[in-house]
Amino acid sequence: MTTTPRQTERLQDTASVVHAIREAIVAGEFNPGQRLIESELSQRFSASRGTVRQALALLGNEGLAVSEANRGARVRPVSKAEAIEITEVRAVLEGLCARRAAANASAAERKELRELGATMQAAVKRGDIMTYSQVSQDVHLRIRELSGQHTAADLLNRLRFRSVRYQFSVALLPGRPVVGLKEHLGVIKAVAAGQSDLAEHLMREHLESVVEAISQLPESLPALHG
Amino acid sequence: MTTTPRQTERLQDTASVVHAIREAIVAGEFNPGQRLIESELSQRFSASRGTVRQALALLGNEGLAVSEANRGARVRPVSKAEAIEITEVRAVLEGLCARRAAANASAAERKELRELGATMQAAVKRGDIMTYSQVSQDVHLRIRELSGQHTAADLLNRLRFRSVRYQFSVALLPGRPVVGLKEHLGVIKAVAAGQSDLAEHLMREHLESVVEAISQLPESLPALHG
DNA sequence: TACAGCGGAATTGCTAACGATTCTATTGTC
DNA sequence: GACAATAGAATCGTTAGCAATTCCGCTGTA
Numbered sequence: 001m002t003t004t005p006r007q008t009e010r011l012q013d014t015a016s017v018v019h020a021i022r023e024a025i026v027a028g029e030f031n032p033g034q035r036l037i038e039s040e041l042s043q044r045f046s047a048s049r050g051t052v053r054q055a056l057a058l059l060g061n062e063g064l065a066v067s068e069a070n071r072g073a074r075v076r077p078v079s080k081a082e083a084i085e086i087t088e089v090r091a092v093l094e095g096l097c098a099r100r101a102a103a104n105a106s107a108a109e110r111k112e113l114r115e116l117g118a119t120m121q122a123a124v125k126r127g128d129i130m131t132y133s134q135v136s137q138d139v140h141l142r143i144r145e146l147s148g149q150h151t152a153a154d155l156l157n158r159l160r161f162r163s164v165r166y167q168f169s170v171a172l173l174p175g176r177p178v179v180g181l182k183e184h185l186g187v188i189k190a191v192a193a194g195q196s197d198l199a200e201h202l203m204r205e206h207l208e209s210v211v212e213a214i215s216q217l218p219e220s221l222p223a224l225h226g
Numbered sequence: 227m228t229t230t231p232r233q234t235e236r237l238q239d240t241a242s243v244v245h246a247i248r249e250a251i252v253a254g255e256f257n258p259g260q261r262l263i264e265s266e267l268s269q270r271f272s273a274s275r276g277t278v279r280q281a282l283a284l285l286g287n288e289g290l291a292v293s294e295a296n297r298g299a300r301v302r303p304v305s306k307a308e309a310i311e312i313t314e315v316r317a318v319l320e321g322l323c324a325r326r327a328a329a330n331a332s333a334a335e336r337k338e339l340r341e342l343g344a345t346m347q348a349a350v351k352r353g354d355i356m357t358y359s360q361v362s363q364d365v366h367l368r369i370r371e372l373s374g375q376h377t378a379a380d381l382l383n384r385l386r387f388r389s390v391r392y393q394f395s396v397a398l399l400p401g402r403p404v405v406g407l408k409e410h411l412g413v414i415k416a417v418a419a420g421q422s423d424l425a426e427h428l429m430r431e432h433l434e435s436v437v438e439a440i441s442q443l444p445e446s447l448p449a450l451h452g
Numbered sequence: 453t454a455c456a457g458c459g460g461a462a463t464t465g466c467t468a469a470c471g472a473t474t475c476t477a478t479t480g481t482c
Numbered sequence: 483g484a485c486a487a488t489a490g491a492a493t494c495g496t497t498a499g500c501a502a503t504t505c506c507g508c509t510g511t512a
Contacts, residue, residue: 014283038494048467054280057240061287069239070473070494085377092318151311155381264464274497296464296503
């Protein structure tokens with residue numbers, strides 16, 4: 001009711017509809033637990049109900065929506081406990097990626113990582129949390145890419161959407177950027193130095209510290225819209 | 227052409243069709259790279275093309291099929307390199323599960339695990355590889371369940387289908403059951419003793435030894451059918 | 453013989469429509 | 483006034499059908 005039902009441009013294929021609905025969920029335009037009615041989405045995205053239906057099934061598979069038989073689909077609410085589980089999984093998977101990245105990265109790529117570190121450090125120094133948050137995401141992404149572990153990278157890309165809201169809240173916690181920055185710089189240093197064991201260890205520790213931060217969050221997050 | 231196109235009982239809902247196609251792929255009834263033609267599957271499973279279409283999309287999402295635009299779906303071939311990647315991911319995820327299982331399991335559950343270990347041991351002793359293979363799968367599954375880490379357990383359940391063929395080939399390698407048994411017993415002992423760190427470590431080592439075994443397999447596996 | 457051009461068959465992507473199920477608000481009964 | 487029964491609206495699950503794209507074998511030319 002509070003969301004703006006602006007008419008989006010015509011999206012023909014299923015993939016586009018999946019993308020559009022996912023973006024809307026991640027952006028908080030559809031709140032957790034909110035019903036996703038096929039006919040409404042069909043109108044909003046100017047696609048047929050069949051296409052929307054298929055898109056919802058895919059999003060269900062991805063963990064962003066749930067659907068009960070004959071009762072339609074809803075935005076899947078992610079509890080704090082589940083956000084912690086997701087972050088624990090990220091810890092071991094990103095640990096694996098950090099290990100591989102440390103082993104694989106070229107000289108140019110190591111340099112690039114160090115530069116991302118410097119950018120983050122500068123952002124925190126001047127209190128620019130949004131830039132810090134963005135660049136730290138980039139660091140994680142880049143390490144995944146450098147790992148060459150496509151299977152792990154793919155799983156991580158999917159998990160990301162489920163926990164974005166908690167990620168965001170953590171980044172806003174007072175004092176968190178300073179702690180996070182320190183951890184990130186440690187990871188970068190180890191990866192850039194080719195220290196596989198250390199890189200994995202520090203990446204795991206970093207995400208376990210995020211687990212700690214999440215567990216200090218309130219049980220339910222504030223709605224982004226409405 | 228060589229596969230038996232027997233008429234299966236009517237499958238109404240999408241989930242059943244997904245299950246049926248998945249089983250057929252895993253059983254090797256559809257070979258890697260083979261085209262999955264919507265109309266054929268529609269006939270075979272007595273479901274509408276729309277339902278089959280949705281099922282194929284879900285299987286694509288799961289990594290068992292690939293589909294190119296306007297060119298339909300095919301059984302996704304899994305290279306040896308990818309099987310290794312999958313097993314590396316399993317190593318860290320199952321390591322996490324073993325850690326949690328060691329921390330969580332009740333007395334009855336610890337006993338149950340030890341009994342599974344004894345069953346495995348007896349099977350290997352009498353050279354019953356099929357039973358050993360089955361029970362060892364059960365051990366992995368049970369540890370996942372005991373972990374309480376639903377997110378990791380879910381990802382592992384999905385990954386399983388992608389690498390079954392390689393898993394199977396590894397189990398048939400000469401001398402492999404003896405090695406695998408030893409590793410499994412070690413994991414069980416650590417989990418049953420509540421030694422989290424050790425349980426995770428041994429589970430990772432176990433699956434890294436599977437990685438080694440896979441890398442000694444020939445590049446392409448023999449077809450199971452036709 | 454090798455190969456580009458072409459036309460029909462096969463197959464996919466999408467949409468509209470129908471029947472089945474679930475939800476909701478009203479009515480009737482105790 | 484509380485609560486079960488019921489009718490109508492809303493929504494879902496499935497199927498059939500049409501347009502667009504790709505595949506495949508044929509023909510003609512160098």
